[in-house]
Amino acid sequence: MKRRSFLIGSLGTLVAFIGTGATIYGALPVIPKRPMPGTDDALGWIAHQEGRFLLTLPRIEMGQNIATALKQIACTELEVAWDKVDVAFHDSDLARVRSTVGSESIMLFAEPLAQACASLRDALRRGVRQGLVSAEPRAKEQLKTFARHGKIGRTAEIVQGREIVTGKALYASDIRRPGMLFGRVLRAPALAEYASKPLSWNAEAARAIPGFVAIVKDCGPDIGNAKGLGIIAERPGVLDRVVEVLNVVWQTEEPTTEFSSDAPVDVDRRPLEEMPSNVVLNGRPEPGPWNVDLKLSIPFAAHGAIEPRAAVAEWMHGKLTVWAGTQDVFFIRDCLADAFSVAVEAVRVQSCRVGGSFGGKTICTVEAEAATLSRAAGAPVKVQWTRAQELASAFHRPPSSHRVRARIADGQVSDWDHRQVSSHILFTSAVVPNLMQQATDAFIGDGGVARGMAVPYVFPRARAAYDLVRLPVHTGPWRGLGAGPNGLVIESAIDEAALAAGADPLAFRLAHINDSRLAAVVEAVGEMSAWETWKRPENEIKVGRGIACGIYKEVSYAAVVAEVEVAPDGRTRVREFWCAHDCGLVINPDQVKAQCEGNLMWSVGFVLHDHLPMERSRIVAETFVDAPIPRMEDTPRMNVELIESAKPPAGAGETVMACGPGAIANAIRAATGIRPTRFPVRTA
Amino acid sequence: MQYVLNGAIADVPSEWHDESLLFVLREYHGLVGAKFGCGVGICGACTVIVDGMATRSCQVQTAELTPTTQVLTIEGLEVNGKLHPVQEAWLAHAVPQCGYCQSGQIMSAVALLADGDRADATASSDAILSAMNDNLCRCGTYQRIRDAVRDLIEAG
Ligand code: FES
Numbered sequence: 001m002k003r004r005s006f007l008i009g010s011l012g013t014l015v016a017f018i019g020t021g022a023t024i025y026g027a028l029p030v031i032p033k034r035p036m037p038g039t040d041d042a043l044g045w046i047a048h049q050e051g052r053f054l055l056t057l058p059r060i061e062m063g064q065n066i067a068t069a070l071k072q073i074a075c076t077e078l079e080v081a082w083d084k085v086d087v088a089f090h091d092s093d094l095a096r097v098r099s100t101v102g103s104e105s106i107m108l109f110a111e112p113l114a115q116a117c118a119s120l121r122d123a124l125r126r127g128v129r130q131g132l133v134s135a136e137p138r139a140k141e142q143l144k145t146f147a148r149h150g151k152i153g154r155t156a157e158i159v160q161g162r163e164i165v166t167g168k169a170l171y172a173s174d175i176r177r178p179g180m181l182f183g184r185v186l187r188a189p190a191l192a193e194y195a196s197k198p199l200s201w202n203a204e205a206a207r208a209i210p211g212f213v214a215i216v217k218d219c220g221p222d223i224g225n226a227k228g229l230g231i232i233a234e235r236p237g238v239l240d241r242v243v244e245v246l247n248v249v250w251q252t253e254e255p256t257t258e259f260s261s262d263a264p265v266d267v268d269r270r271p272l273e274e275m276p277s278n279v280v281l282n283g284r285p286e287p288g289p290w291n292v293d294l295k296l297s298i299p300f301a302a303h304g305a306i307e308p309r310a311a312v313a314e315w316m317h318g319k320l321t322v323w324a325g326t327q328d329v330f331f332i333r334d335c336l337a338d339a340f341s342v343a344v345e346a347v348r349v350q351s352c353r354v355g356g357s358f359g360g361k362t363i364c365t366v367e368a369e370a371a372t373l374s375r376a377a378g379a380p381v382k383v384q385w386t387r388a389q390e391l392a393s394a395f396h397r398p399p400s401s402h403r404v405r406a407r408i409a410d411g412q413v414s415d416w417d418h419r420q421v422s423s424h425i426l427f428t429s430a431v432v433p434n435l436m437q438q439a440t441d442a443f444i445g446d447g448g449v450a451r452g453m454a455v456p457y458v459f460p461r462a463r464a465a466y467d468l469v470r471l472p473v474h475t476g477p478w479r480g481l482g483a484g485p486n487g488l489v490i491e492s493a494i495d496e497a498a499l500a501a502g503a504d505p506l507a508f509r510l511a512h513i514n515d516s517r518l519a520a521v522v523e524a525v526g527e528m529s530a531w532e533t534w535k536r537p538e539n540e541i542k543v544g545r546g547i548a549c550g551i552y553k554e555v556s557y558a559a560v561v562a563e564v565e566v567a568p569d570g571r572t573r574v575r576e577f578w579c580a581h582d583c584g585l586v587i588n589p590d591q592v593k594a595q596c597e598g599n600l601m602w603s604v605g606f607v608l609h610d611h612l613p614m615e616r617s618r619i620v621a622e623t624f625v626d627a628p629i630p631r632m633e634d635t636p637r638m639n640v641e642l643i644e645s646a647k648p649p650a651g652a653g654e655t656v657m658a659c660g661p662g663a664i665a666n667a668i669r670a671a672t673g674i675r676p677t678r679f680p681v682r683t684a
Numbered sequence: 685m686q687y688v689l690n691g692a693i694a695d696v697p698s699e700w701h702d703e704s705l706l707f708v709l710r711e712y713h714g715l716v717g718a719k720f721g722c723g724v725g726i727c728g729a730c731t732v733i734v735d736g737m738a739t740r741s742c743q744v745q746t747a748e749l750t751p752t753t754q755v756l757t758i759e760g761l762e763v764n765g766k767l768h769p770v771q772e773a774w775l776a777h778a779v780p781q782c783g784y785c786q787s788g789q790i791m792s793a794v795a796l797l798a799d800g801d802r803a804d805a806t807a808s809s810d811a812i813l814s815a816m817n818d819n820l821c822r823c824g825t826y827q828r829i830r831d832a833v834r835d836l837i838e839a840g
């Protein structure tokens with residue numbers, strides 16, 4: 001109890017100290033840097049000592065099992081046994097590597113790592129035992145990785161698998177420090193863009209709770225325009241009890257612009273004669289009637305990672321250490337240095353295993369909260385968001401509204417027009433202020449919204465364009481970015497076009513594909529699922545199959561067939577999936593399949609579950625019941641086959657998002673005769 | 685107060701009595717295998733076994749434990765360096781992606797398999813679903829979990 005009286009005694013100064021710091025927070029955004037990894041950087045990832053090697057992962061491990069794949073590359077090039085290489089997570093003292101996003105890890109890091117390991121191996125063979133090794137880059141074909149030797153193309157024991165099944169793998173929230181306290185930063189129950197701040201609270205009642213330590217005013221960088229009120233306690237459960245009695249009165253700026261939470265974006269707001277501002281495909285469809293004309297609405301969705309974001313922060317002698325579950329420790333380090341006006345050298349951010357990210361753990365929030373509270377407390381502080389905070393204060397998948405039209409001539413699509421309105425993904429309002437965003441809107445658009453909007457088909461006159469809308473709700477990257485929504489829209493429309501043309505949907509797609517790798521996955525999935533010979537069973541349950549395909553970031557290919565049943569009460573269930581996937585050279589086939597399985601489950605969620613209820617001024621979802629994710633009962637049998645080749649390795653973490661949702665929607669259409677246009681599809 | 689944690693008597697000082705079992709395990713005993721996912725009994729990430737039953741530790745008040753309450757956590761599954769068959773099956777099927785839910789998944793599976801009536805091979809699909817359906821996994825590892833548990837049930 002000593003600590004408590006000390007902190008209460010110093011509460012006055014503590015508030016003033018934090019108060020003066022508050023004005024400097026976040027005047028200009030810190031922009032994430034994205035350096036390309038090279039062999040020289042890679043030499044910093046691998047070290048040798050007395051017959052053992054240490055691989056410092058240049059990537060964040062968040063479930064893609066990238067640690068395993070990179071270790072396979074290292075063992076292969078070093079020509080050493082699996083147990084000779086230890087693996088460590090990096091911190092921000094490593095030479096900067098780009099954030100772990102966009103399914104890039106193997107695509108961009110395999111070769112530099114292989115080059116570095118090969119250089120180290122050769123140096124060791126020459127008898128070098130000390131000092132730095134310099135890079136001796138060689139032709140890619142001479143690397144064992146790209147010749148598929150050693151451990152490449154095989155299953156390997158998952159790095160940290162044993163730690164996970166014994167409960168020993170450490171996530172940010174598992175870090176414990178001597179004298180550590182627990183913190184939470186409360187914010188108004190309002191959308192992030194509305195200016196809000198705490199007006200009053202019952203400090204007296206809080207102080208009466210055993211284990212209460214302090215209240216921290218003017219607490220850390222704002223999230224959007226929401227100012228926080230920090231609380232610190234000796235034990236985590238005390239935080240809930242303090243919140244209950246604190247009775248914070250919030251002042252929230254009344255929204256000036258009307259925001260409709262039912263239809264936050266609407267593609268039909270702009271007349272069809274007008275072109276949206278950002279053009280992805282600039283073909284010129286001819287005027288005339290259309291054979292297909294669909295409007296699809298995709299709602300807000302949360303990431304739903306089971307790990308709510310967490311950080312432990314500790315100030316010592318003016319230096320800050322933070323243990324974080326983030327996709328980019330360098331960006332977090334830069335944000336913290338900026339927020340607290342210290343040199344970047346004074347901040348060290350240690351990456352921990354992340355309990356699921358899916359694009360959502362890319363910005364600095366909980367880390368700054370922990371750092372602020374730790375500075376105020378003069379002790380290490382752990383902050384883990386509650387599930388309700390995760391839903392209220394994180395950014396989400398943007399809603400998007402699509403209108404897609406297709407015309408058929410001589411049994412082929414001749415004209416195509418896809419228009420979209422969405423809020424931001426890459427230039428997320430969670431980081432980019434309004435004025436700067438207006439500039440990016442005008443000059444760059446948003447590549448995240450555009451992702452996957454270019455059709456993978458050859459259509460003579462194809463147009464695709466979008467408008468961006470800044471919403472009071474923060475939106476941003478979500479697994480696959482635009483590829484999920486755009487893929488669902490494109491694959492729904494081409495399915496309708498096939499129906500209108502009286503053609504088989506698989507054959508109709510092939511007739512519009514001139515990319516041999518895309519054609520190959522479509523053919524493969526057709527064979528796997530016996531597409532041609534399958535007959536709808538003769539019983540009262542509505543059953544149907546749908547197919548879809550897609551290309552992710554121009555480098556990875558997938559096609560999916562879904563079989564769906566719709567019960568008389570409307571309950572919709574995916575019974576089976578077949579998936580063919582081609583991401584070029586495969587390091588670990590089993591884990592590429594695991595990524596496909598994960599994306600197939602995300603596809604189930606996309607069509608049948610994902611949404612985030614909100615009212616005009618706040619997100620009302622607080623639990624997984626309000627913002628549901630798929631469960632085991634929603635899990636069909638999943639059959640995944642990989643088309644392996646010597647093509648450059650590409651990503652596998654998101655590819656299936658481009659076609660999984662479309663396959664399900666098309667299967668529902670086949671089962672019921674009804675084209676799903678509003679998501680999630682209400683199943684009962 | 686006392687209870688039995690992974691076979692040994694554990695003491696909890698009074699200031700921790702108001703905390704949930706989850707936080708006592710994690711922050712007092714330092715057994716961080718059970719995870720905080722929702723704090724309201726919905727996700728299953730905090731699942732441990734209390735007196736033979738898969739139990740959401742975030743919903744257990746520590747004050748309610750008694751000297752005879754047996755709590756088994758994932759840290760207690762390994763015996764003399766030998767993994768529990770469920771842990772072995774999880775590795776054999778390469779189940780974990782991010783892994784955050786897996787401690788809870790494994791404890792639910794351990795409880796199912798320890799219950800001879802429920803883990804009857806003839807009813808395995810229904811039993812697996814009713815035992816595992818409330819353990820959420822956002823990475824989507826359900827197929828591998830289902831296969832791993834089915835293998836274990838079939839192996840008896
Ligand atoms: S944390 Fe206990 S059920 Fe979610």
Ligand code: FES
Binds near residue numbers: 780785
């Ligand atoms: S493995 Fe990531 S939540 Fe289950």
